[in-house]
Amino acid sequence: MATTFGKINTKIPARMDRLPWARWHWLVVIGLGTVWILDGLEVTIVGAIAGRLTEEASGLNLTSADIGLAAGIYVAGACSGALFFGYLTDRFGRKKLFIITLGVYLLATVATAFSFNAIYFFICRFFTGAGIGGEYAAINSAIDELIPARRRGVVDLAINGSYWLGTAFGAVLTVFLLDTSIFAADLGWRLAFGLGAVLGLVILLVRRNVPESPRWLFIHGRNDEAEKLVGDIEAHVEEHSRTTLDPVSDDKTLVIRQRSHTGFIEIAKTAVTRYPKRFTLGISLFTGQAFLYNAVFFTYALVLTELLGVPDDVAPWALVPIAIGNFAGPLLLGHFFDTVGRKPMITGTYVGSGILLIITALLFGGGHLDAVWLTVCWCVVFFFASAGSSSAYLTVSEIFPMETRAMSIAFFYAVGTGLGGIIGPILFGQLIGDGIQAVTFGYYLGAALMIAAGLVELFLGVKAERQSLEDIAQPLSAEMPTVSK
Structure with missing residues (x-):
């Protein structure tokens, strides 16, 4: 369709937020949310086969330090991919990029199955991570912009939590x-990566039916396409829910000056000067x-096998x-x-999991x-930590303007994961070689970071529950934008 830029009046955000839950929303959840299963699968496969990859018979004969390095390289790829594809997502659309990034993952994970030495394995892990990292920005953006405000929290957390279905699988x-x-x-671990690619291909086929974000469309000069898309969604919802949707009041109208893209300077300025807290x-x-997460799960199989004497073929069951x-x-x-709200729940899950981790470390x-009781402790710790971790993605995807949403997700994922996700696995790979007391120190460090983050949420958190994205952070394209804390 033709792209034209001008000033428009739109009720599309309010129309999307007032939709009752319907079959169409399940299409979005299944089509987009399943990517976290792939990420969980990738992380677990490398962690679970770590012991095998250190054997000469595997064909790679990596060291424990190499396993930690491979994990760090995977995360580095994810950070790079998030930034690169995140910018493209804001510029060229959610749908185009969540198809491309899944394609990158598929090619890279198939290539991993044919690894013949450490260097080749590291390169494949980097590009596999790049595809998954790009998915984070494209998928979280699309989910928040397609799911009604009143259910955005529970849907976002459940979808991000599906990572662990991939872990179990x-x-x-x-x-x-x-x-x-x-x-x-030298064959079994290669098949594991190949099966991950098969799952990714199935997801790609389902995802083709997920539409572009209408919010992205109307800001980028494709208002007619956005209006038609939302009209079709409303008709579908009315037909399958057998209800008639109420009209949206005029006070929900947004005045938008459309734009082709948002530059890096404006993105950075928006985050740092307009929303410093x-x-x-x-x-x-x-x-x-x-x-x-990255420190513990990339190396947990090694803790079990090298420090607690669990056989290589038994250790994966603990996951x-x-x-x-x-x-x-x-x-x-x-x-x-x-319902209770973002601030109390995010603070509680972060601080609570940190305290439980201190007890586990002691x-x-x-x-x-x-091995059994350590696994039981991790189950309790991560019950709370997982909800907190998922809420991090929810938070950064809803507290910045729509034009910068994907890039904001990408930036915080890249910087936060770069600081914690790259250093963590490499550090723990070294600590495991130094014994139980050294690993215990790593657990204390992880607990301190979680508690500190929970306290930041307590003082700086945003009450975003059940609010429209445009009320939480007005679009940069909107006339007379307000300045928020």
Whole structure:
């Protein structure tokens, strides 16, 4: 369709927010949310097969430090991909980029299955991470802009929590693929990456039916296309819910000056000078959760096998109950982020998980936990930490203007994950070689970062529950934009 730029009046955000939940919303959830299953699968596969990859028979013969380095490289790729594809998402649209980024993931993960040395493996992990990192920006943007405000919190947390379904699937999958009585030592781990690509291809086929964000369309000069899309969505919802939608009042009208794109300078200026407190909040939330998760889960199989004597083919089973606890947290607590509110729930989950981690570290360092009880402790810690971690993505995706949303997600993910997610796995890879007391120190560090992030939320958090995105942060394209804290 033709693209023209001018000043328009639109009620599209209010029309989208007043929609009752319908079959159409499930299409969005399934089409977009399933990417986190892929991320969980990727992280778990590498963590679960870590012991196998250090064996000479694997064909790679990596060291423990190499495993930590590979994890750091994967995260570095995710950070780079988030920034690169995040900018393109704001400029060229949500749909175009969430198709492209999934394609990058598919190619890279297939290539990983054919790794023949450490360098090639590292390169493949970088580009696999780049595809997944790009997904974060495109998908979170699209989800928030397509889901009604009153359910944005619970849906966003549940979708981000689906990461742990991938973790559980990956853990069970690797148990069988690492069984040398079924698959050769240099074949099973390669099949794991290949099966991840098959799952990604299925998701790609489903995702083709998810539409572009109408909010992105009307700001970028495609208002007629946005109006038609929302009209079709409303007709679909009315037909399947058998209800007649109420008209939207005139006071919900936005006056927008359309634009082709938003430059890097304006994006940076918006985050740092217009929303300095929100900028600090985003950095804090992402750094805390990224260090904790990437440090623990990229190296947990090594903790079990090298420090607690768990066999290589048994260690992946420990990830299944932990994954269940992680998925249950956002699923069961997500509703309260929309009712009790963002600030108390985010603060509570961050600080609470930090305190529980300190207790776990004390018991682990004192020699009171074997593999079973350490896993039980992680289930409890991550029940709360997972809800907090998912809320970090929710927070940065809703507290900045629409024109910068994808880039904001990408930036905070890249910086926070760069600080916590790259340093964490590499540090823990070294700490494992130094023994239990060294790993215990790493756990204390992770707890401190989570508690600190929770306190930042307490003082700087935004009450965004059940509010329209445009009320939380008025679009830069809107006339007479207000200045928020």
